Structures are given as C-alpha cells and as structure tokens.
Amino acid sequence: MASYLARRLTLAIPVLLGILFVTFSLTRLLPGDPCRSALGEKATDEICDAFNDRYGLNDPIYEQFRIYISDVLHGNLGESLKFGRPVTELMVERLPVTLELSFFAMLFAVTVGIPLGVISAYYHNSSIDVGTMIWANIGVSMPVFWLGLMLSYVFGVVLKDTPFWLPPTGRLTAGQSIEPFYVAWGLNVDGDALTLPGFIANINTLNALLVRDWDGFVDAFKHMVLPAIAVGTIPLSIIARMTRSSLLEVLGLNYIRTARAKGVREMGVVVKHGLRNALLPVVTIIGLSLGSLLSGAVLTETVFGLSGVGRILYDSITGRDYTVVQAFTLIIAVFFVFINLIVDALYAYLDPRIRLE
Amino acid sequence: MTEENLLEIRDLKVHFEIKSGILKRTAGVVKAVDGVDLDIRRGEILGLVGESGCGKTTVGRAILRLVEATSGSVKFKGRDIFKLSSTEMKPLRREMQLVFQDPYSSLDPRSKVGDIVGEGLRVHGVTDRKERYRRVLEALEMVGLQEPHMRRFPHEFSGGQRQRIGIARALVVKPSFIVCDEPVSALDVSIQSQVLNLLKDLQQELDLTLLFIAHDMSVVEHLCNRVAVMYLGKIVEVAEREELFGNPQHPYTQALMSAIPIADPKVKRERIILPGDPPSPLRPPPGCRFHTRCPEAIDICSQEIPQQIDLGRQHLCACHLRQPEPDAVQQPA
Amino acid sequence: MESTDQSPEVQLAAADATVISRPPKSLWRETLERLLRKPSAVVGLVILGTLLFIAIFAPVLATHDPLQVLLDVPEEGVGKRDKPCIHLFGCPGAGDSLFDATAASDIQMAALSATNSLISATSGNTITIWNRGSGKKLMDLQADQPIFAIDWSPNDQKILGITEDEVIVWDVNRRQIDRTLENPGGATLVKWNADGTRFLTASDRRVDLWDTLSWGVVSTIELESDLTEVAWNGNGTLVMTAAGRQVQLWNVFTGTAVTTLEHENPVTSARFNRGSTRIVTTAGTTLHVWNAASFAEERVIEYDQPLDNAAWSDDLSRGVERVMATSGNTGLMWSSRSGELLHEFDHGAPIEQIASSPLATRIFTKSEQLLRVWDATNGEHILSQETDGVLTSTAWQTNGGGILVADGDAVNILKTSDRQYIMGIDGNVRDQFSRVIYGTRLSLLVGLTTVTLAVIVGTISGAIAGFLGGWVDNVIMRIMDVMLAFPSLILAIAVVTVLGPGLINALTAISIVFIPAYARVARSGVLSVKEEDFVTADRALGVSQVRILFRRVLPNAMAPLIVQATLGIGTAILDAAALSFLGLGAQPPTPEWGAMLGAERNQVFTAPHLVFYPGIAIMITVLAFNLLGDGLRDALDPRLDR
C-alpha cells in the first residue's frame, strides 16, 4: 500500500509542475503589457521599467518560471490588484464559505443519491426506477446557476409566508451573528495566530456548534440549504446513476428478480451484500464529482450572494484581477489533484487488486 | 543452404522487455523464443506444437517480421529478411502470409469481405478495380465462397466461413509460404476438418509451404509432413510425421503423445502426467528447460543445455539422454 | 480429429457456405436499429430533431428580430414587469384586464407611479396603493382633509398631495407622511418636475414653484385670467401656463415670463411635445404649433368647429410627429409637418380626453362613460369600453400595453391589443420568445463546433500517442494529464481570461478543455484495436502505417468516441452557457441562452420568466444529447454483441 501511494505521488509531480506551468503562462500570455494593465494606460516608461524590474518581468522566461515556482512553494501567491492584499489572505477568508457549501452539497448528494440508487436498482425497471433515472438525467442536464436562481425564486418568493420559505441569499439573516468560538471560549488570539481560528470561525455552522448557538446554527444552516441543493444536484444524479448501475452489476438482474419475488424484506440483503461492493465505483464518482462541485460553487456563489472562492473568482474575472484568477486556478487544480490521489488511495484500499496492477 | 529449404531459422531469439514504473525501467525479460533453429522445406507442411505460452506464435510472427527478433536470422529463399529495410521487405510480404487463430478478431468488422480480401492486392500494386475484383473472386471461390459474399460484412458469417475468408485474404496475393497459427482451434470440431482439408487441398494445388502451428497433436498428425515440438522457447524435437509419432524420443514429446486420445478403446497407452506447471519464460530454468518436470531428468540436465542432435532419419532431438544411433552418425546433417 | 474422409467434406463446405440467410446489413444500421429500440434514445432523437427544426426555421418561428429593441412595433402584450403569459391560449387579449382592484369608496383620481410598478387611487381623505405586478394592496395613506390632487415623484418614492390647507409629502417606502407644508392659497393642483427637484402648486390665478431642498416656495406666478393649463417642460427649467388668450413660458428661478404666445381666441388647451421642443395649442377653431425654443409659430391649422384637448402623438426617433385635438364627438389627428388631416375618430360622445401611447402607436379617446382605443397609424378602431359609473381618470401605461382606467370605486388596466409576447419582454425591451428561439441555433452550433474541434484534435493526438507509443505517447499524454488536473470549467475560465471574453474565444477555450477526454478515449481505443489480428494481417500484407491507422484502427476505435462526443455536446453547451453567464462568452445582445440568463439574473424575483425560459431551453437541449449519448452507449456496447 505504501509503495502504491509513493508511486501515485511521484506520478503527481509532473502533473503539478504542468499545472504550475499553465497558471504561470496564464499571466504571461495575457494580451497587452502587464505593467500597463496593472498600473493603467498612462504609466510612463520609467515607471514601467521599475515595475518590470520589481516583478522580475525583465528576467529570462525560465528564470521567471523558477521564481514563480519558488514563490508558490513559499506560499506567496501574489497580491490582489483590486484588494491590495495578499491572495493567501483572501483565500483564508473565502475558503471556509466554499468548504461549507461543498460539504453540505456533498452531504446532500450522498445521503440522497445513494438511497435513490439503491431503491432504483432494487425496483429495477419499475416506474420508480424509470422515474428516478429520468430525474437523474434531468439533474445532470440543468445549468447549476439556473437551478440556483429558480430555487431562490421558488423558496424565497413563491413560498414566502409559508413554512417552506428559505432565505434566498446571504449566509446569515441580517442582524443575526454568531460569536466566534475563540471569543466565546475566552481564547486570547490575534494577529497571525488568528488565521486558523478565524478560518474555523468563518465556517458558520461549525462555529455555531462550537459555541452551542442553536438559533445561529439553524439560521446558518437554512442559508446553506438552497445553495447546497443547487450545487449538489449534479453529483447527486451521477451518484444515483452510478450506485444503481453498479448495484445491478454486482447483484445480477436475476437475483433482483428473485429478491423481489421473495418480498420486501430482501431489501436488507440487497443493501448488505450488494452495496458494499457496489460502492467502489461510487467512491470514485464522489471524488471526481468534486471537480463539478467546485465549478458549481463558482457559478452558484454569485447567485446566492455567498462570498466564497467562486465569488472572488467571478469578481476578479470581471475586474481583471489576474493574480487572483491565477492563484485560485492554481489552488483549485492542486486541490483537485490531491482529491484524486485520495480517491485512488481509497480505491486501492477497498480493492486490493488495483495495488498490484 | 540447401535447395530444398524455403526457410532457414538460425538461433532465433525474441525477448520481450517488461517495463514498469514511470522511469520505464526494464523489470524483466520474457524469453518467449530463446534460440530456435528450424528448417522449413519447400512444399511441406511443418507442424509446430507445444503447450500454450511456449512461443509458437512468437516464432511464426518473428518469421514474418511482425515482431522484432532480438537476434538470430531467418533466411527466406536465401535472403536474410532481418537485414532488409521495410521497403525491401514489402515485396517479400506478398510471398509470406499469415492465417490467424481467432476468426472473429482477424477480420475488420467494418469492412466488406471483398475489401478485406482485396486489401492485399491494393497494397501490392493491383490498381485496376476489375482485375482486383476478378482475383478476389478467384480467391474466395478457391476457399468455397461465392460472389455475393463479397458485399457482406464479417459478422454475417459463421466461424468456419470467416476462417475461409482469412485464408482467402492470405491466398489472394499468391504467397509461397503461409504461417497458419492454430487456424482451427477456435472452431467447432465438425468445422475443423473442413478447414483442415481445405488447407491441405490448397497446399497441394498451389504448391504452398505451410508452417502449421497447433497445440493439438491429432490435428498435426492429420495434416503435417513434418513436426517440430517446442518447449519454453526452444525446439526440443523435429522429425518426419511417421518417425515422430511412431518413435518419439524427447521425454516431453513422449508426454505429449501419451495425452492423445485413442479411438480404439482396446489399445491402452500409458499416460505420462507431467508434474507442475510450465515455468515462466521470465525466469526459464537453467540447463535443460524441461528438467523441472522431466520424469527422466539426471544431474547434468539442470546444468547444461542439451544440444540438438540428429538421431538419424532426419530426427533431431535436444536431450542429454538421447544419443544418435551409430549408423546414423555418418549421414550428413 | 478422426474423420479424414474426403467425401462428406465437400457437402459440409457447401452447407457451411450457405448458412447465411440474413440480408446484408451494415453494422451502422444494426446499431441504429438497436438505438431505436431504446425509448429514452428515441425521446432524445425526437427532441434533437425538433431543436434542429427550430434552429433552421428560427426566422420563421420567431415573432420578432431577436436583436431588435421593440420601438417601432406596437407597444403591447405582456411586458417586462407583467406576469408572463405561458400559454398561447388563455392569455389576456384586447379588452381584458391586466390589473383589477377596488378602492373603499368612489375614486376621484387614479394614477400610475412613474415606473408603473405602483398604482394609486385617491378617494376622499385616502390614497390607496397597490403593487401593479402582484395586484396586492400595499397601503392606505391618510390626510386630514379631502385630497384634491396627487402626483407621484419620478422615482416612485414620494407622493405629493394637496388638500384645502396643506401640501402633503408622503414617503411611500415608510408608508407615512414625510412632511406637511402649508397650502399657499387655494391651490388644487400639484405637479413634480421631471427630476423631482421641484414641484408646483396651482390655483385658478396663481402658480407657486417649490424646491425640495428648502421645501419652500421659490417663486410665484400671478395670472390675469383663469388657468386652463399648467405644465413643466422636460428638464424642469420652464413652466408653461395657458390662461385667457395667452400661453406663457416662465423662468422657474426668477418667476418671470420668458415669452408670451398670443392667440386671437381664448386658449382651450396647450401641450409640450415629448422632447419639450414644441408646443401645440388650441384656440377657437384653430390649432397652433409653436417652436418652444424660438417661440415662432410653425403651423396653424384651421378647422370648421371649435377645438379643444390639444395633444401630441409623436416619436421623433421614428420621425413620427402628429398633433391631435378634439371637437365635440370627434377626435382629430394631423401631421404636424404637413398640416394634413390624417384621421378623424368618431367617438360617439363628447370627448374629454385624447391621448397617445408613449411610442405613438395607439391613441385613446375618452368621454364620460366611454373609452375607445384607436390605431394611430391607420386610424382603425381597436376596442371600446363602456362603464356604468363615471370614468374619472385614464392614462397610458408607459409600455403602452394597457390603459389605467378608474370608474366608480374600481381601478383596472385595460389591455389594448391581442398581440402576445409569449415569454415576455426582456430588460432591453426585446422579445424574449424570439431570443430563445434564436438561442437554439447558437447553442447547437456551439455544442457541435466545440465538440467537433475537440474530437478532431483529441482523436488525432490520442490516436498518434496510442499508435506510435514510446516518448510521443508519453509527451502527449502527460500534457493531457495536466489539462485534466483542472476542473474543466475552471480551466475554460482561465483560458478565456487569457483570450479575452467573447463567443469565439469561449468556444476555443471549451474545445481546448475537452481535448484530453477525447485523446484518452481515442488512445485507449487505438491501443486495444492495434493489437487486433486484423491489424496484424494488414501489417503482414505490408499496408502502410498511416493507412492502417486511419483506415483500420481509427474506424474501429470510433464507437466509444461517438458516445463520448454525444455526451460531450451536452457538457459543452452547459459550459458555454456558464461562461456566457459569467460574462466571458457570448456578449449581449447576442441571443445566447447563458448570456440571457446572465443579463436577467437580477430580475429573478421580479420577472422570473425571463430566467426560466432560457434555462429550460438549455436543460432540454442538454438532456436530449445526454439521452442520445446514453442510448448510443448501450447500442454500441460490445457486451450486447452476439
């Protein structure tokens, strides 16, 4: 197992280098003069020379690449032109939102998707199955941002004044606030030491749990429901489909038929014997869905007024804040590579045959 | 090189390197063919038998230069084909053809039979469509198919018919030598005899030389003039059919013979059961390759590689226990 | 193998050769037949056929030009802020009510707010306000005395009302009185100027001008005879009064007359045109058109009866410039350029008001109990509405699609034509339906071109990698690995960021992002086909590498590629829509579904239909490709073979 992991890790290195190269080229390939696009059209030649010197833009390209890599390795991802703050700082601020959203989206996708898949497989070819699969097909065909918009309209406007109303935007109701847990616990932190606690405290639901603020938790959770459904629907559909097809494969259709003939209690058998094996491909799909989850978050955060990674990416694209685009692209890709590594490892752990290959 | 040999194989070795890891280190070498000497005479059907994985296919393909040989030489009509460039090789390809084991994977499912058979003509400069049509039809009729079949797709045919198409594809370029790589082993027994008889008839009619690869001794007995027995990348025994079947010398050949079912239930034959599995060609045993399973093995067997020795009557055998009959030694090899 | 007899062999061979009885059938046809046995694939095919039809015949199906701002077509139908009309049948037609409400008592005056989103009705001491879109009553505003008149501020935030003693300013947002000012003396009328910085109050012989900084009177105009008309010009710098035989223009700051337009008879009415560049007046039997800058009389039109109710029906952007007046039961319309009488409208009762829709496509005439709508272009009668009570006020909706009517205690908005905008009108006054229809073209085109491009490049590079192997394979596939390390949309975003926004760039980005998927599929297909015996047979025949690759290997490795490509079209359409939504793809006003969603995203709470339709269109298209792709996968699945 360890050697398998080591092998996979070494395989990831050239890919990571490639990613760095792509994000590096991103800013170098931008049309126009980097100095003037940063400082404005009116910057004089002298100012630009100084600028180029300062950012090493006069160095040979391979040297620039080397510097870029060493910068990245030192955690220096550049400074946002728009916010005038280091990108790393922005990331610490924005990441919790996206993490929280992704977590709930995945939770939704898995807890609904797997049972749906199991039920579909169990009642194979019944109207339940056909219905579920039609919905799954529709689920993967919807634009995430559109689903988000429609959900916020239906739950925020149409169902207003009913118990089903859900807040269509924001993270907390205006006026509501949750005390950061480090304050509530009387921890004395500030400055750099605040980074990690601040990060955790910014995950509203988690923070609310930590300080046992139940109202705050419910409020934060309610705000997460619609975005999570929007982002989670595509993974949900994929997971449901995958669970169903791999269950069918594992159990064999005849088995299902006999199970059905024997009555509903056989459902337990399906879950017990079939699901364990059928979950293997599902694990992969869950891992791979994280990619679409991230893309979904980028598109959906703007719709729901959540200031996460997606939002800042959107803002910096529209605001031509290239360092931010570059840094976030890099981080997302690296994150994605590691997720894939973890999925591979998990897969190898679940299915020993893979390690030998 | 004697006039009667169409093909002379000398010390043919085909090693496959197994690579692994990102750095593509060579993790091991499969010695699929490891020093084969064999002559194929003009106009004969030479059977090549041996267990699965012993390297028969690899020998056949190396002769046709479909796999790169590691060393050794193959002389076809006196020319060492390994020394030829691919352009020089092209005209020779017309003369040496191949019939495959699996009639399902050997025909392109997306081409019509006429195009499959005609491809060889196209490659070898028959540009005239009418001429091509005529010769394709001729080849198809030779194997017992008719004109309408030209416009059909392979999946519309039975296994036996597909094999006929495969044979027609080989015949259409008028080769003098054909490697038949277990051409009947994937077919039903009832169809097998038809295809075998067809091959035999064609061989006589067209004066072909065949290398007939098989792992089934009875098929070889039915068809071949001469038989070579292969074990783990080496030829262990070669002889005329009657000689080999009547007087098998190598312990491995004897074991193979004992496994042939006999039609007459009264005749009893002692069956030699070989212990264990054949060793992996990745790590062939030293000395005689067969010594790990040989019922007669002696000490020297595990140390020295036995040489092919002519036991007389054109009977070659590679075993430390077999010595030439005194009167046969004088005969020129 | 014992049978070595020659005799049965010949017969067997013959029998073997005639086994086939099936008609010749190509592999493609068989695949297609298998595909057609899958209901979902058939559904997909049918939808795609329909979409293709829509795309090809978009110009015929679309009711409007998708790019055209609806200025020169009659203003009508379901407007941007109206409820969407989903069905072609059952939508309100001419004469149907778009809004219906009842006030507590008889209405003296009803009014649309400046943006038309609120409606007010004044009765007695009360102003009742409804939301025009939802029809819900929002509030009652109260005064101590009966309210003579009110006026909405240009931003809908405030209402000015006037009573015997007071001028009241209500704050609509806070639903309460903002301030109360003293009525300077018998004033019964209030009017905001165009930007809400000033207003005027008027009694019979006196006009007071106020400003909203000091909330005090800045100047006062005294008149010698009774006012027949008082109005602001467009930018709020001049006030026009008509009294006696004179029409005068007053400087707001000094309260002095800028000019006096003298008439031979008492002036019965006077009006600015829309740009305040001209004034039309009626006096006696003549109608006068004055230049509001040079004060020259540009045209005098004589009629044989006394004229009243002068009005404009003009849209200078289209070169339409008409003047109107009434005479007894008849409404009249002239070209103000030529003075030619264009139409006479026979109302059938003494006309009290004649008014043109804002874009001058329609007019209405109103008498005490009858309202008629006419086509301004050809003078044809469109509809009429009779009431039991007295029609107290009527006004055009700014989009021209309806007329506010108050009679008795009822307020409603009368739809003025049968024409429908099936999916409403977007924020830029373009027909959403036509845009959605044209969007089909673009989306299909986007899906097909991106995937075609990606398939070509991906297949070639993947096939070369798989076929040649070695370092070529290594280099190509490592590049693909790097590209696959990015979530596809994120990479596409990065690429467009470099290329710059735009449809073509978005297409390029999506194509690039899709390449690795096809390269992988092609490579693995080639790798497996390469080892097939029929390829070896070609090599044994001496067929060239290139010919083997393209004629033998690739066609046989195509099946998974076709499946992948079909599914990929769906994804490409989604990604393109996403890029456009983010503003990186198709730029407005291109009728691209994603861009349409992006443009109207902020309207989702007020005009959800504008967001709904493009999204549904995307979903259906993508769904069709997904269904077809799934069907193809099953139809080409080797496991179902033999």
Ligand SMILES: Nc1ncnc2c1ncn2[C@@H]1O[C@H](COP(=O)(O)OP(=O)(O)OP(=O)(O)O)[C@@H](O)[C@H]1O
């Ligand atoms: N391309 C290759 N790479 C690595 N090893 C190979 C390759 N081709 C063949 N081998 C190995 O070489 C050995 C001989 O294979 P070959 O196909 O010649 O055997 P065979 O005698 O034809 O067997 P069978 O009767 O099963 O056809 C086998 O161990 C096989 O695994």
Ligand code: SF4
């Ligand atoms: S050489 Fe020895 S091991 Fe090999 S076959 Fe002969 S007796 Fe057996």
Ligand SMILES: [Mg+2]
């Ligand atoms: Mg073989």
